Structure formats: C-alpha cells, structure tokens
Amino acid sequence: MRRSAGEQIKNLLYRKLQTISEDLLEGKGQLDSEQMASLERLMQLVKMHEAAPPPRKRWPIIAIFGFILLTLSFLLFCRVPKTEIEMELEVSGISFELPARQAMTDIMELSALGVSGLKTIRIPRSKGREIQPLSRADDSIRLSPDQDGKACGTITLATLAVQEGTRISVQAAKNFQQYRLAVKEENLTIRVNVHGSVNIALSDTLAEKHHFESPKSILLHADTNEVDIDLTPPESSTLRLHPQLSATHLSFSRIDEYMDANRTVVRRASTILSGVLYFNALNDRKRLLRSGEILQFNQSVGELRTLQMQNRKIVLTFQGVVRGMCTGSGENLRSIMPTYLDWFKERHGLALLWGATIYFFGLFLGALRWLGIKP
Numbered sequence: 048m049r050r051s052a053g054e055q056i057k058n059l060l061y062r063k064l065q066t067i068s069e070d071l072l073e074g075k076g077q078l079d080s081e082q083m084a085s086l087e088r089l090m091q092l093v094k095m096h097e098a099a100p101p102p103r104k105r106w107p108i109i110a111i112f113g114f115i116l117l118t119l120s121f122l123l124f125c126r127v128p129k130t131e132i133e134m135e136l137e138v139s140g141i142s143f144e145l146p147a148r149q150a151m152t153d154i155m156e157l158s159a160l161g162v163s164g165l166k167t168i169r170i171p172r173s174k175g176r177e178i179q180p181l182s183r184a185d186d187s188i189r190l191s192p193d194q195d196g197k198a199c200g201t202i203t204l205a206t207l208a209v210q211e212g213t214r215i216s217v218q219a220a221k222n223f224q225q226y227r228l229a230v231k232e233e234n235l236t237i238r239v240n241v242h243g244s245v246n247i248a249l250s251d252t253l254a255e256k257h258h259f260e261s262p263k264s265i266l267l268h269a270d271t272n273e274v275d276i277d278l279t280p281p282e283s284s285t286l287r288l289h290p291q292l293s294a295t296h297l298s299f300s301r302i303d304e305y306m307d308a309n310r311t312v313v314r315r316a317s318t319i320l321s322g323v324l325y326f327n328a329l330n331d332r333k334r335l336l337r338s339g340e341i342l343q344f345n346q347s348v349g350e351l352r353t354l355q356m357q358n359r360k361i362v363l364t365f366q367g368v369v370r371g372m373c374t375g376s377g378e379n380l381r382s383i384m385p386t387y388l389d390w391f392k393e394r395h396g397l398a399l400l401w402g403a404t405i406y407f408f409g410l411f412l413g414a415l416r417w418l419g420i421k422p
Contacts, residue, residue: 054306056089056092056093057104058094059089060260061379063082063086064086066240067086068189076215082240089149090177091254091418093411096291101201109173111361115191118189120139120321121387122386122388122390122391123386124386124422125386125387126382126384126386126387127129127384127385127386127387127390128368128370128387129357129368129369130327130328130341130344130368130369130372130384130385130390131326131327131328131366131367131368132324132325132326132365132366132367132368133324133325133326133327133331133364133365133366133368134321134322134323134324134325134363134364134365134366135323135325135363135364136319136320136321136322136323136336136362136363136364136365136412137319137320137321137322137360137361137362138318138320138322138360138363139218139219139221139318139320139359139360139361140151140216140217140218140219140299140318140361141189141216141217141297141298141299141303141318141354141363142214142215142217142229142297142298143214143215143294143295143296143297143298144212144213144214144294144295144296145209145210145211145212145213145215145293145294145295145331146211146216146293146294146295146348147211147293147346148208148209148210148211149208149209149292150204150208150278150289150295151207151208151209151213151215151230151288151289151292152204152206152207152228152287152288152289152417153206153287153288153289154203154204154206155203155204155278155283155286156201156202156203156204156280156281156284157202157204157278157279157280157281158191158192158281158282159187159189159190159191159192159202159277159279160190160202160204160219160227160239160276160277160278160279160281161187161188161189161190161275161276161277162187162188162237162267162274162275162276162277163186163187163274163275164187164269164270164272164274164275165186165187165188165267165268165269165270165274166268166269166270167267167268168186168188168249168265168266168267168268169188169265169266169267169268170247170265171258171259171263171264171265172263173257173258173259173263174257174258174259174260177191180229184313186246186249187249187250188248188249188250188265188267189247189248189277189389190202190239190241190245190246190247190248190265191245191246191254192193192244192245192246193243193245193246193256197364199243199244200237200241200242200243200244200246200258200259200312201240201242201243201245202240202241202245202279203239203240203241204237204238204239204240204276204338205237205239205240207230207237209230209232209235210358212231213231213232213233214230214231214232215228215229215230216228216229217229217288217354217356217361218301219356219359219360219361220316220359221359223249224279224280224282224359224360225277225278225279226278226279226356227275227276227277228275228276228277228278228285229273229274229275229276230273230274230276231240231272231274232269232274233271234267234268234269234271235268235274236266236267236269237266237267237269237274238264238265238266238267239264239265239266239267239390240261240262240263240264240265241257241259241262241264241265242262243258243259243262244256244258244259245257245258245259260332265394269394277355280356285354285355285356285357286355286357287353287354287355287356288351288354289350289353290352290353291350292350292351293334293349293350293351294347294349294350294351294367295347295348295349295363296344296346297344297365298320298343298345298348299317299319299341299342299343299346300315300316300317300318300341300343301315301316301317301318302314302316304317305315309375315341315376316339317339317340317341317342319337319338319339319340319341319342320338320360321336321337321338322335322341323334323335323336323356324333324336326385327366328385328390328393329385329389329390329393330393332393334383340414341352341374341375341376342372342373342374343372343373343374344370344371344372344373345368345371345372346370347367347368347369347370348354348367348369349365349366349368350366350367351363351365352364352365352366353365369417371384372384
C-alpha cells in the first residue's frame with residue numbers, strides 16, 4: 048500500500064515537472080513561487096517515502112517455519128511401515144507358521160518320545176508279536192528304550208515334512224529336559240524308527256516291551272486336530288529344527304490359565320528369557336530384550352536360521368522383515384519401529400547434517416530480519 052502511494056507521488060511530480068519544463072521551453076509561462084513550493088512539497092514526500100522502510104511481511108517466515116516444524120515432527124514421530132531385523136533369542140517357547148512346504152526337522156535321536164492327537168497307530172511286528180494297527184479317536188503313544196534289556200533300544204524321529212500354512216509351536220518344559228512340538232496340520236504322517244528293546248504305551252495303558260531285531264518304522268497318522276510331539280533328548284545333547292526354516296507370524300507369548308474357586312484367570316505371558324534385536328536398516332543398531340519383555344508383530348516374514356533346544360530353553364536366530372513391532376501390552380503398548388529420522392540419519396547422515404545447518408542458519412537470519420536487525 049505505501050509503496051504504491053509513493054509511486055503515484057513520483058508520477059505526479061514527474062508530470063508537473065514535464066508540464067512546467069515544456070511551458071518554459073515554449074515561452075508560455077514562467078516558474079512562480081507557488082509552483083516551486085508545490086514541487087518542493089512533492090519532492091519532500093517522495094524522499095520521505097523512499098526513506099521509510101517497507102512493511103515487514105511476516106507470513107512467509109511463519110509459513111516456512113511451520114512447514115519445517117511439520118517436517119521435523121513427521122521425521123521425529125512417524126515410524127517406517129516395515130524394517131529388516133535380526134534377532135538372537137533365548138526363549139521358553141515360540142510359535143510360527145510355515146509359508147511353504149518344507150522339511151521342518153532333521154533326524155532326531157531321542158531318549159523318549161510321546162505323541163498325542165493321533166487317528167491311527169501302526170506298530171510293526173516285533174519278536175513274538177504281530178502287526179498291530181489301531182484305530183481309536185484321540186489316540187496317543189509313548190516310547191522309551193528298555194534300559195533293563197541286554198539290547199538297549201533306540202528311538203529315532205524321522206525327518207518331518209509339513210505342508211504350506213502349518214502352524215508350529217515349540218515349548219520347553221519348566222522342570223525337566225523335555226520339549227513339546229505342536230503341529231497343526233491335517234493328515235500329518237509321523238514315522239518313528241525303532242530298534243532293539245523299546246517300551247511302548249498306548250493311551251492310558253501300561254507300557255509293554257517290544258523287541259525289534261532289525262530297524263523298523265512305527266507309522267503315526269494324525270487326526271485333524273493339533274498333534275503334540277513330546278521330545279526328550281539323550282542326556283547333554285541338543286535337538287535342532289531344520290536350519291534356514293522359512294517362517295511367518297512369529298509369536299513369543301503363551302496363554303497362562305489359573306483357576307480358583309470362583310473364577311478362571313487367563314493372561315498372556317512372554318516367553319522371552321533374554322536376547323538382542325538388531326535393526327539392519329540402522330547399521331545394525333542393537334536393542335537388548337529383557338526377560339519377560341513382551342515382543343509382538345503385526346506381521347513378520349523371514350527365516351529361522353537356527354533353532355536349538357538345549358538346557359530347558361530354546362535358542363534361535365531369526366532374520367526377516369517385520370511390520371508393527373511393539374513391546375508391552377494393553378495401555379503400555381509401545382512401538383519400537385524406527386522413526387523416519389532414525390532411518391534418514393543412518394542412510395543419509397551427511398545430507399541431514401547439511402540440511403539442518405542450512406535450516407538453523409536461515410532461521411537465525413529470518414529472526415534477525417523480523418526484529419529489524421541487519422546482520
């Protein structure tokens with residue numbers, strides 16, 4: 048507004064000077080004191096307009112500051128939708144899903160084996176016995192070597208291959224060296240190789256001794272429900288699942304149920320004993336996991352590189368991509384996914400440094416100009 052008024056006064060002064068100059072050159076008049084006074088007043092006004100500082104436009108500075116504040120807020124508080132991680136954990140239990148058909152276990156030498164949730168059990172002929180096919184609902188079997196016999200028996204669980212979409216759960220017993228492998232798959236067939244003297248107990252019956260003079264296979268056909276396989280390794284030995292096992296939907300929690308006279312209490316508990324979480328996208332930044340800390344994912348896809356069962360715990364390493372990684376539960380649920388600032392700092396640290404320097408320098412200059420201080 049003030050600049051346009053100054054331009055109008057300049058134009059008025061120019062027109063008057065032009066008119067007076069033309070009249071003087073053509074001899075049509077002369078410059079009197081009144082005209083000179085008018086011209087001087089106009090010139091004073093022009094000088095005053097030029098000397099007066101233009102009004103400060105504050106909205107560009109406010110707009111830039113607001114935009115940068117929103118950008119920094121986004122980088123600080125918004126989290127990346129997915130990230131690649133590695134984990135080295137000791138847990139008492141884990142469950143996961145297999146995204147494709149694959150061999151889940153290698154051959155396992157066992158000191159005892161129990162299987163429940165079976166539809167049929169086929170025991171091969173042993174010394175003095177015939178083949179014993181059994182067909183009973185919810186059948187179970189337990190095998191253990193006969194320690195009293197001269198030919199101590201052996202029990203070997205053959206390689207177990209499962210279908211796509213099978214849900215697997217591995218749990219360690221609290222008070223003794225035993226692990227439960229729960230497999231949820233229809234029409235699963237389990238083959239157990241036996242040799243020598245072996246005690247076999249079916250359902251709730253007492254164990255009977257069978258002597259297999261040559262290696263034989265016991266075939267176990269699962270029911271449509273979940274099959275529980277109880278594995279007891281020989282003393283001081285380690286059981287392993289197949290290495291580099293593709294896995295999705297990892298879970299490190301269990302459901303504990305407590306009953307009293309009036310009600311049943313159900314709660315979700317963590318199975319994590321200890322571990323380290325590595326963020327691959329953040330130059331392998333690590334986060335320690337405490338015992339009992341609840342860790343959950345909205346989605347997890349990756350590879351169980353190793354899974355070992357030893358010393359009444361499960362030791363595993365996992366690498367994969369996860370979404371919605373959180374710790375805690377209920378009102379204390381907290382996301383530990385990296386923020387965009389974390390990601391940008393690790394991937395483009397130099398660009399972030401230069402950008403922050405330019406931003407704060409520009410903010411400083413803008414503040415000086417806003418206060419009317421010339422730098």
